Amino acid sequence: xxxxxxxxxxxxxxxxxxxxxxxxxxxxxxxxxxxxxxxxxxxxxxxxxxxxxxxxxxxxxxxxxxxxxxxxxxxxxxxxxxxxxxxxxxxxxxxxxxxxxxxxxxxxxxxxxxxxxxxxxxxxxxxxxxxxxxxxxxxxxxxxxxxxxxxxxxxxxxxxxxxxxxxxxxxxxxxxxxxxxxxxxxxxxxxxxxxxxxxxxxxxxxxxxxxxxxxxxxxxxxxxxxxxxxxxxxxxxxxxxxxxxxxxxxxxxxxxxxxxxxxxxxxxxxxxxxxxxxxxxxxxxxxxxxxxxxxxxxxxxxxx
Amino acid sequence: xxxxxxxxxxxxxxxxxxxxxxxxxxxxxxxxxxxxxxxxxxxxxxxxxxxxxxxxxxxxxxxxxxxxxxxxxxxxxxxxxxxxxxxxxxxxxxxxxxxxxxxxxxxxxxxxxxxxxxxxxxxxxxxxxxxxxxxxxxxxxxxxxxxxxxxxxxxxxxxxxxxxxxxxxxxxxxxxxxxxxxxxxxxxxxxxxxxxxxxxxxxxxxxxxxxxxxxxxxxxxxxxxxxxxxxxxxxxxxxxxxxxxxxxxxxxxxxxxxxxxxxxxxxxxxxxxxxxxxxxxxxxxxxxxxxxxxxxxxxxxxxxxxxxxxxxxxxxxxxxxxxxxxxxxxxxxxxxxxxxxxxxxxxxxxxxxxxxxxxxxxxxxxxxxxxxxxxxxxxxxxxxxxxxxxxxxxxxxxxxxxxxxxxxxxxxxxxxxxxxxxxxxxxxxxxxxxxxxxxxxxxxxxxxxxxxxxxxxxxxxxxxxxxxxxxxxxxxxxxxxxxxxxxxxxxxxxxxxxxxxxxxxxxxxxxxxxxxxxxxxxxxxxxxxxxxxxxxx
Numbered sequence: 001x002x003x004x005x006x007x008x009x010x011x012x013x014x015x016x017x018x019x020x021x022x023x024x025x026x027x028x029x030x031x032x033x034x035x036x037x038x039x040x041x042x043x044x045x046x047x048x049x050x051x052x053x054x055x056x057x058x059x060x061x062x063x064x065x066x067x068x069x070x071x072x073x074x075x076x077x078x079x080x081x082x083x084x085x086x087x088x089x090x091x092x093x094x095x096x097x098x099x100x101x102x103x104x105x106x107x108x109x110x111x112x113x114x115x116x117x118x119x120x121x122x123x124x125x126x127x128x129x130x131x132x133x134x135x136x137x138x139x140x141x142x143x144x145x146x147x148x149x150x151x152x153x154x155x156x157x158x159x160x161x162x163x164x165x166x167x168x169x170x171x172x173x174x175x176x177x178x179x180x181x182x183x184x185x186x187x188x189x190x191x192x193x194x195x196x197x198x199x200x201x202x203x204x205x206x207x208x209x210x211x212x213x214x215x216x217x218x219x220x221x222x223x224x225x226x227x228x229x230x231x232x233x234x235x236x237x238x239x240x241x242x243x244x245x246x247x248x249x250x251x252x253x254x255x256x257x258x259x260x261x262x263x264x265x266x267x268x269x270x271x272x273x274x275x276x277x278x279x280x281x282x283x284x285x286x287x288x289x290x291x292x293x294x295x296x297x298x299x300x301x302x303x304x
Numbered sequence: 305x306x307x308x309x310x311x312x313x314x315x316x317x318x319x320x321x322x323x324x325x326x327x328x329x330x331x332x333x334x335x336x337x338x339x340x341x342x343x344x345x346x347x348x349x350x351x352x353x354x355x356x357x358x359x360x361x362x363x364x365x366x367x368x369x370x371x372x373x374x375x376x377x378x379x380x381x382x383x384x385x386x387x388x389x390x391x392x393x394x395x396x397x398x399x400x401x402x403x404x405x406x407x408x409x410x411x412x413x414x415x416x417x418x419x420x421x422x423x424x425x426x427x428x429x430x431x432x433x434x435x436x437x438x439x440x441x442x443x444x445x446x447x448x449x450x451x452x453x454x455x456x457x458x459x460x461x462x463x464x465x466x467x468x469x470x471x472x473x474x475x476x477x478x479x480x481x482x483x484x485x486x487x488x489x490x491x492x493x494x495x496x497x498x499x500x501x502x503x504x505x506x507x508x509x510x511x512x513x514x515x516x517x518x519x520x521x522x523x524x525x526x527x528x529x530x531x532x533x534x535x536x537x538x539x540x541x542x543x544x545x546x547x548x549x550x551x552x553x554x555x556x557x558x559x560x561x562x563x564x565x566x567x568x569x570x571x572x573x574x575x576x577x578x579x580x581x582x583x584x585x586x587x588x589x590x591x592x593x594x595x596x597x598x599x600x601x602x603x604x605x606x607x608x609x610x611x612x613x614x615x616x617x618x619x620x621x622x623x624x625x626x627x628x629x630x631x632x633x634x635x636x637x638x639x640x641x642x643x644x645x646x647x648x649x650x651x652x653x654x655x656x657x658x659x660x661x662x663x664x665x666x667x668x669x670x671x672x673x674x675x676x677x678x679x680x681x682x683x684x685x686x687x688x689x690x691x692x693x694x695x696x697x698x699x700x701x702x703x704x705x706x707x708x709x710x711x712x713x714x715x716x717x718x719x720x721x722x723x724x725x726x727x728x729x730x731x732x733x734x735x736x737x738x739x740x741x742x743x744x745x746x747x748x749x750x751x752x753x754x755x756x757x758x759x760x761x762x763x764x765x766x767x768x769x770x771x772x773x774x775x776x777x778x779x780x781x782x783x784x785x786x787x788x789x790x791x792x793x794x795x796x797x798x799x800x801x802x803x804x805x806x807x808x809x810x811x812x813x814x815x816x817x818x819x820x821x822x823x824x825x826x827x828x829x830x831x832x833x834x835x836x837x838x839x840x841x
Contacts, residue, residue: 196668200732203626203647204682205655218672 018042021049040294047290054284058104065097070252077266080273087273089263095273098254102277105249106256107284109170110235114228116174121181122224126212128182129189130198140186143179151176152241159247169248173238177231184227188220222296229292233285256281308379310480310513311337311360316373318355318364329355329368331537339480340511344528344545346518346560348751349722351534353517357483360515361398362390378480395422399474403486405466409458416454419473428477441472444509445502463614464495468502475506482507484516488523492613492778493822500526500824501835519751521560522824525549526831533557545828560753561826567785568763570804574603577640579740579772580625580658585634587624588796593632594620595796602740605766607773609787609804611780611819617796618776622742625774626660639739656686659733663745665725669717675702675728676713682735701731705761723754730761734769742774747782759786780823784808792816 022045057064066083067073071093078088086095128136146154158172192198193216201215240257242248249255256277263274318330330352337343345353355368362382364370375382377398382390394400402408409418420434429437435454442450445468458466467487474482487503488496504527507514516527524531524545531548533540533556541554552558578601588594595617602608610618623629625636627647636643638657644650659682662668669678680698683689689697699709705727717725726746733741743762747755763786765771777783783790783804790808791801792815800813811817821834 196662196664197670199628200660200668203655203660204685205652214673215670219670
């Protein structure tokens with residue numbers, strides 16, 4: 001019964017948040033955006049509000065969190081009770097505090113990584129498709145070689161060489177992910193560069209940068225955005241996998257991926273605490289994809 | 305005693321969805337077809353011809369619905385019949401031949417496998433018998449090597465042959481009714497003749513009823529017993545072919561008939577340095593020479609039409625002039641100066657002087673850019689216009705191509721009709737203020753009334769702006785209306801060239817003659833006479 005109850009509450013919350021967000025959007029949106037928001041689907045409103053919530057939590061983490069990020073406060077694995085509303089972890093740190101800080105670290109890193117990998121991957125991919133010939137061959141075969149090495153092993157290797165800091169972590173995961181984005185961007189762009197309007201632009205004497213930015217990218221953006229929604233979520237997994245191996249985010253910095261693993265033993269006792277960070281990841285994933293779908297829908301101009 | 309009609313459509317209404325709203329496409333059309341009769345459906349694009357054709361099979365495209373009326377096929381009400389029954393009719397008793405056979409065949413299967421699918425699935429005949437039958441029909445469709453051609457894949461067969469194979473496939477189950485949806489529109493004139501003759505013979509031999517959809521009046525005059533004219537989902541008039549051609553009743557029908565009459569007089573021959581001079585160009589892809597020793601000149605204020613069937617090297621010539629394909633031998637002169645062979649090393653000024661308009665406006669305009677940027681970019685780039693000056697130049701250009709600037713300037717290409725898109729292609733070429741415009745089949749994707757508008761516009765612009773046109777086309781009616789000089793090409797060689805009037809009056813070469821005589825005329829006996837004449841030779 002409690003499961004059923006929570007499902008019902010969840011759905012009700014979803015609708016409530018969606019409706020409230022839509023009402024707020026319409027009330028406060030600038031005049032020229034009002035028509036856009038009028039037919040925003042509920043899912044997108046829900047997604048937007050969840051993302052907004054995460055951003056607020058991430059930015060104001062030190063003010064919201066009741067305790068310090070790495071503070072050991074008492075006995076380990078305390079149950080949910082005041083002042084530790086979500087209990088404590090295996091070292092006795094406050095779970096709620098770490099969840100809040102985790103938003104800052106995990107989401108921040110994941111976003112930076114995905115954005116970087118998309119910028120690099122799609123630019124190189126489109127460039128290769130446009131230039132063709134040797135440049136395409138060199139870039140593509142290099143990317144193939146990188147993709148032939150399992151992603152985790154490649155990241156381990158690179159992290160071992162360049163050392164572990166948040167910056168190298170971002171760069172390494174972005175580099176590994178960019179190979180996948182490159183493949184997608186190249187194949188999408190290959191379908192576009194054969195169009196007459198690209199030939200017309202070339203005959204006009206347009207430069208490479210303009211061709212990529214104004215002629216190809218706007219037409220390739222829909223599949224890239226869809227991929228963004230998916231990749232963004234995979235990055236969480238990569239980070240937590242690397243953290244598990246000791247090369248990701250270093251303790252005591254909180255990160256959702258490692259929090260699941262560290263407290264996994266609790267599940268055997270029927271305690272759902274370790275699922276909270278996993279749930280946080282899942283909720284964000286769903287929210288991001290709701291928004292991505294909405295944008296895709298708008299970009300593709302489909303009416304149904 | 306009159307027998308019962310095979311197909312009766314009464315007060316048919318079909319609606320299409322845009323957003324939340326349903327708007328009517330076909331607005332109450334009646335139609336009746338007897339066994340063995342061929343009905344021609346004509347009208348411009350958007351008239352609802354194809355929608356009506358599909359409805360005769362009890363089918364509505366995605367996003368469309370049959371909203372009212374009845375469709376009665378040989379006593380079966382196709383609107384109320386269960387889907388299973390309708391499916392059992394399709395392919396077996398009603399068949400469909402689509403406009404583009406190349407796009408309708410599955411590229412991964414051999415022709416014969418696709419042929420046999422329908423009779424086998426419907427249980428008409430077993431596979432072996434279907435294959436034997438296919439050879440017979442391929443032979444009747446006058447396909448070369450009827451026993452072998454079926455074992456090829458669609459891409460190994462030419463467009464005209466594919467269209468005939470598709471018609472044979474539609475005949476596989478000996479249907480009572482075939483719907484032909486513009487089966488020859490994508491073919492060139494010489495191929496079109498063969499397909500038309502083959503289709504007409506086979507329809508007569510088997511006594512099949514047919515609905516023949518087209519926007520080409522001359523074609524429908526050869527094929528149909530009766531003609532029905534549609535306009536925006538309404539029936540304009542219907543009559544048997546001869547009386548319709550001789551005495552159209554409605555004003556709209558008369559205007560359709562008059563479309564082909566636009567023609568301007570040939571301008572006097574020009575002297576001086578030609579704008580473009582192609583000198584002994586040989587060019588090709590890989591080891592194959594597509595062009596062999598091609599030479600011709602284009603002068604200021606003159607239109608040179610380059611004609612020939614597909615594969616004759618018309619478009620390749622354009623690619624050599626624009627610099628997309630550097631020639632192996634020969635050179636291209638622009639105002640007497642040699643142009644660099646590759647466009648990448650041409651100066652901006654050289655690029656500006658020669659602009660191109662494409663056949664498919666859909667792929668020639670970036671679908672994500674607004675007209676302001678599409679038209680404005682060449683002006684911004686070549687002429688350095690910015691801000692207010694650029695804006696007013698874009699508005700001038702839109703006015704020049706007869707589109708209202710305030711309504712159109714911020715639209716996307718998807719918000720335009722086919723003819724309007726082609727006008728934007730023209731405006732983009734004009735924005736660079738070139739001396740030469742290469743028009744690559746600019747009107748062949750448009751229906752005739754729109755075509756005429758584009759041709760008139762191009763003609764007016766030429767007079768106002770002193771332009772030279774190179775006009776690539778396979779449509780000789782277009783050549784008649786707009787050209788000053790004609791260059792006839794076949795297999796990469798210039799067969800004949802000369803002033804329009806002289807060339808049309810007395811073609812010297814046999815190939816030119818073949819090309820000219822293949823242009824369908826409005827006379828319903830034209831095809832018979834032509835075939836008889838050719839057989840007699």
